[in-house]
């Protein structure tokens with residue numbers, strides 16, 4: 001579980017621990033990590049939690065962490081939860097805009113490094129946490145960032161769209177391996193990430209809707225994990241139902257409308273170019 005020390009990731013981790021899973025949470029803050037492990041152990045009624053420290057905004061650190069975890073052997077479930085939307089534009093240690101680094105490159109690289117472990121544990125699952133922000137994406141992948149001024153909603157939407165396109169492609173690639181690949185949209189939720197957002201995440205034309213959007217992100221965490229929990233542990237959707245589990249915990253293909261063959265091709269080339277700038 002990436003980013004399992006707070007917000008949606010922590011809530012999902014607690015639910016998984018209560019269902020009997022052993023959980024490794026990967027995040028940056030040691031103190032929050034220790035507190036999360038204590039809560040996981042309490043939810044499980046035994047020692048079920050482990051914290052691994054990593055800054056997943058760094059491709060190099062993500063790759064090193066993935067390789068370290070891969071050396072431990074089979075892995076039954078990978079939840080790529082880390083990600084978010086930021087009011088202020090900021091850059092990762094490798095100089096890549098943070099929405100792209102955390103919502104797309106980090107889960108992309110971590111998954112690639114863990115594929116052998118997931119295949120070895122088949123039937124196993126990969127769950128990528130997506131977002132309704134996909135609907136606000138400008139599907140242009142000519143450069144690291146989209147053209148025009150930075151708006152958090154659009155930046156995150158585009159990075160989540162890129163990762164959703166990759167998720168669809170990966171699901172096809174792994175179809176015969178016993179590794180199920182799903183995306184899960186938690187819907188809005190009251191988390192630390194949501195709390196730091198201001199109206200500046202919105203382009204001017206959407207600003208009249210800010211109060212309504214802000215109200216949405218008071219939604220409690222137990223509701224926000226319905227989709228992710230169903231994707232992680234529920235029945236695999238029937239063929240043709242699509243691979244996104246929506247906020248209600250049911251297959252929901254709404255976001256897949258944005259994943260066109262052109263977007264998928266553009267994302268593939270764009271990702272390869274970006275990763276080429278980050279070293280082996």
Ligand SMILES: NC(=O)c1ccc[n+]([C@@H]2O[C@H](COP(=O)([O-])OP(=O)(O)OC[C@H]3O[C@@H](n4cnc5c(N)ncnc54)[C@H](OP(=O)(O)O)[C@@H]3O)[C@@H](O)[C@H]2O)c1
Nearest residue numbers: 003005006007008027028029056083084188189191192193
């Ligand atoms: N909240 C919403 O309304 C909403 C809506 C739709 C989708 N989502 C998606 O749900 C996911 C979780 O979001 P959230 O709102 O629950 O976030 P959150 O409350 O801010 O929690 C983020 C988690 O990720 C960890 N993290 C942050 N940056 C990291 C980094 N660079 N390296 C490693 N770990 C890092 C944090 O721990 P440390 O700070 O200790 O590293 C924390 O455990 C994201 O993918 C987000 O896009 C959220």
